[in-house]
Amino acid sequence: DTGVSQNPRHKITKRGQNVTFRCDPISEHNRLYWYRQTLGQGPEFLTYFQNEAQLEKSRLLSDRFSAERPKGSFSTLEIQRTEQGDSAMYLCASSLRTGGPKDEKLFFGSGTQLSVL
């Protein structure tokens, strides 16, 4: 399977615990995005990487959230001291930006569904 892979698919945790999600993008893609989606809403942008550099972060990404993309390959998203409001689907997407942005489209993984009890 050469698509975007996310692990785990589901995560149930207790409030206050730390969780980490992993995303493996399509191998030749240089951009990687994290989005969060709650029930009945569209995905909301969290952050994105160009290779290993994190270039933009949303104000939704509080100090409890941190994302990394070491060596420009896979990425991890960590949430510390989880709160019930963090319950959502966390989506990862990758893209290949070769020139201008006008034709850039995203390839999404199946997401990690987080439930904070």
Added chain:
Amino acid sequence: SQQGEEDPQALSIQEGENATMNCSYKTSINNLQWYRQNSGRGLVHLILIRSNEREKHSGRLRVTLDTSKKSSSLLITASRAADTASYFCAGGNYGGATNKLIFGTGTLLAVQP
């Protein structure tokens, strides 16, 4: 924050009928994209229209873009039960410090067999 809103929020049609979804967005865009999402799954890219284009076709899909009204529409012709999903428009906002897609709230389409 969401880019804009989609209309209707939910749509139920019979197989073989056409489905039209509308999207309004707030900021300037470089392109407008439509994605489909089946329940509990990730999003799948359907079609992209550049800001300097007015209409584009791909198979049973037809998308229009009116930048003066900041609106777009997606038409699915001859719908099938397998088209049942949520559909999201997304504005490509690239320039300066920002480079991202901003998604709308989505239209839930149910195609009855």
